Amino acid sequence: MTSTTSAPPAQQPKSRPGDRIFAGSAKGAGILILVILAGVALFLISESVPALTASADEISGDGGLASYIGPLVFGTLLSAVIALLVATPLAVAIALFITFYAPRKLAAGLGYVVDLLAAIPSIVYGFWGIFWLAPRLVPFYRWLEENLGFLPFFAGPVSSTGRTMLTIGLVLAVMILPIVSAISREVFSQVPTLHTEAALALGATRWEMIKIAVIPYGKSGVIGGSMLGLGRALGETMAVAIILSGSAAGITWALISSANPQTIAANIALQFPESTGLAVNTLIASGLALFVITLLVNMLARWVVNRRADFSGAN
Amino acid sequence: MAKRIDVSDLDIYYGNFKAVEGVNLSIEPRSITALIGPSGCGKSTFLRSLNRMHEVIPGARVEGKVVIEGQDLYGSDVDPVDVRRQIGMVFQRPNPFPTMSIYDNVAAGLRLNAKKTSKSDMDGLVERSLKGANLWNEVKDRLNRPGSGLSGGQQQRLCIARAIAVQPEVLLMDEPCSALDPISTLAVEDLMMELKEQFTIVIVTHNMQQAARVSETTGFFNLNGVGQPGRLIEYNPTEKIFSNPDEKATEDYISGRFG
Ligand SMILES: Nc1ncnc2c1ncn2[C@@H]1O[C@H](COP(=O)(O)OP(=O)(O)OP(=O)(O)O)[C@@H](O)[C@H]1O
Ligand SMILES: [Mg+2]
Numbered sequence: 001m002t003s004t005t006s007a008p009p010a011q012q013p014k015s016r017p018g019d020r021i022f023a024g025s026a027k028g029a030g031i032l033i034l035v036i037l038a039g040v041a042l043f044l045i046s047e048s049v050p051a052l053t054a055s056a057d058e059i060s061g062d063g064g065l066a067s068y069i070g071p072l073v074f075g076t077l078l079s080a081v082i083a084l085l086v087a088t089p090l091a092v093a094i095a096l097f098i099t100f101y102a103p104r105k106l107a108a109g110l111g112y113v114v115d116l117l118a119a120i121p122s123i124v125y126g127f128w129g130i131f132w133l134a135p136r137l138v139p140f141y142r143w144l145e146e147n148l149g150f151l152p153f154f155a156g157p158v159s160s161t162g163r164t165m166l167t168i169g170l171v172l173a174v175m176i177l178p179i180v181s182a183i184s185r186e187v188f189s190q191v192p193t194l195h196t197e198a199a200l201a202l203g204a205t206r207w208e209m210i211k212i213a214v215i216p217y218g219k220s221g222v223i224g225g226s227m228l229g230l231g232r233a234l235g236e237t238m239a240v241a242i243i244l245s246g247s248a249a250g251i252t253w254a255l256i257s258s259a260n261p262q263t264i265a266a267n268i269a270l271q272f273p274e275s276t277g278l279a280v281n282t283l284i285a286s287g288l289a290l291f292v293i294t295l296l297v298n299m300l301a302r303w304v305v306n307r308r309a310d311f312s313g314a315n
Numbered sequence: 316m317a318k319r320i321d322v323s324d325l326d327i328y329y330g331n332f333k334a335v336e337g338v339n340l341s342i343e344p345r346s347i348t349a350l351i352g353p354s355g356c357g358k359s360t361f362l363r364s365l366n367r368m369h370e371v372i373p374g375a376r377v378e379g380k381v382v383i384e385g386q387d388l389y390g391s392d393v394d395p396v397d398v399r400r401q402i403g404m405v406f407q408r409p410n411p412f413p414t415m416s417i418y419d420n421v422a423a424g425l426r427l428n429a430k431k432t433s434k435s436d437m438d439g440l441v442e443r444s445l446k447g448a449n450l451w452n453e454v455k456d457r458l459n460r461p462g463s464g465l466s467g468g469q470q471q472r473l474c475i476a477r478a479i480a481v482q483p484e485v486l487l488m489d490e491p492c493s494a495l496d497p498i499s500t501l502a503v504e505d506l507m508m509e510l511k512e513q514f515t516i517v518i519v520t521h522n523m524q525q526a527a528r529v530s531e532t533t534g535f536f537n538l539n540g541v542g543q544p545g546r547l548i549e550y551n552p553t554e555k556i557f558s559n560p561d562e563k564a565t566e567d568y569i570s571g572r573f574g
Contacts, residue, residue: 201404202477212427213412
């Protein structure tokens with residue numbers, strides 16, 4: 001860069017081996033990811049073709065591909081959205097508590113416990129859902145039916161095992177809680193002191209400070225985090241497969257009855273071992289649908305997170 | 316409206332570190348008091364102890380007394396939130412809320428006071444505050460644009476408008492002009508001269524001319540060495556400080572023979 005170095009004539013900035021190796025491996029890793037992604041997409045598409053082109057009565061259920069995948073897509077989205085609606089407010093509350101209210105020691109411990117939730121294998125959540133959570137939810141579901149039964153969500157008859165769509169939503173909520181709260185915590189802790197102090201100096205209480213300085217600043221980050229959680233909930237297999245096995249129903253808004261739509265990932269896990277021929281292609285086509293949904297959700301998350309840059313206040 | 320401040324034997328700590336020691340002074344109402352001194356001597360720390368902003372830093376605390384018009388600021392029954400509503404603050408770096416419009420920035424403090432204000436009253440208050448901060452003409456056509464879209468000097472005047480909108484008794488300003496060009500600086504100084512008719516103003520500044528131009532009284536802070544607490548060395552009428560100070564250290568600092 002400067003003329004005092006004894007480097008060769010500097011038409012170009014001197015390239016150092018370390019930089020070259022790093023740039024090369026980073027580029028390689030980037031390309032590798034794209035290749036793998038393209039490979040997966042190609043595989044899904046090519047294996048789906050037989051199912052996509054098959055006539056309606058060849059697909060299991062005899063209603064054609066759309067009516068086979070439709071309820072699965074519905075079940076997938078419904079369970080993921082319930083999980084999101086439950087987990088996001090809870091995660092934000094936890095993150096706010098840890099960042100602004102908890103004494104420092106408790107905050108560290110609590111953050112650690114929440115992160116630990118992410119380390120539990122999903123099959124464990126499945127068993128926890130069946131054996132612990134579901135039976136305990138049944139009385140609550142009965143209550144919902146009696147008092148709110150006029151809403152389509154809580155129409156009876158109530159499942160006697162508690163293995164319902166709402167149970168799945170709650171289990172998924174617990175599973176995505178760590179990622180959403182970790183990201184929210186990260187965003188909240190990055191709110192510049194400048195802004196929090198501006199609020200406090202105006203005579204804001206702690207809660208008012210959170211309302212006027214923290215939440216507006218962190219909002220899009222939290223949305224991005226919950227989109228990542230949504231991605232995880234959409235693709236969750238084992239917990240859903242265990243809890244909802246054998247109760248496949250069509251599209252229904254009833255959340256607490258024993259007839260529930262299955263989700264795509266769980267359905268693949270359950271059906272795959274016994275499938276051959278075109279049935280496998282059908283399952284893969286449903287996998288393609290999940291792939292597309294997840295891609296869309298991630299694009300949405302990216303778009304939301306990028307919008308953050310406009311009003312980050314870094315001026 | 317404006318109130319008198321009496322500080323006695325004030326020690327200010329960050330955890331175990333004593334940043335400021337033994338401050339005694341009285342600040343007159345409806346006047347501008349300037350605080351000067353070398354970097355790190357505790358001017359900001361002292362200023363923030365006057366509206367209990369010091370204690371928002373974990374581990375920070377004060378010992379001693381700050382009395383505003385007979386009321387002990389650190390009395391056990393005093394709510395720091397109420398204190399900050401009476402004693403406004405403008406920071407060294409302009410800090411409008413980036414996610415709020417210009418209008419909402421000015422209205423933010425008023426809304427915190429939770430009194431129900433009608434839209435037209437609020438419009439009037441926002442206009443009056445922006446006029447008070449000499450910003451109205453520049454922003455009246457874009458009140459709904461984000462506050463962070465203004466220039467640095469305009470942002471600082473927006474912060475002043477936000478601070479005066481709630482009609483505080485006292486206005487604390489920590490180097491409010493350090494990020495501003497000379498023209499904006501003069502605008503802010505003119506503003507201070509107008510505001511002192513109503514408010515008690517305390518300003519920290521590194522700009523000697525500024526202190527000499529605007530203030531009636533000047534306090535000089537200094538510290539004996541690194542890791543030592545800062546002290547108030549001299550507190551006198553500005554004219555005296557700049558012509559015939561009592562302390563040698565003050566004279567050295569003002570004439571640039573410092574360190
Ligand atoms: N948040 C903090 N935690 C710990 N020590 C601090 C903190 N802020 C300031 N200090 C220390 O307190 C002392 C006084 O700092 P202060 O910011 O009040 O100085 P100042 O006079 O305002 O300086 P400047 O003119 O550079 O703004 C310094 O030694 C500083 O290192
Ligand atoms: Mg300072």
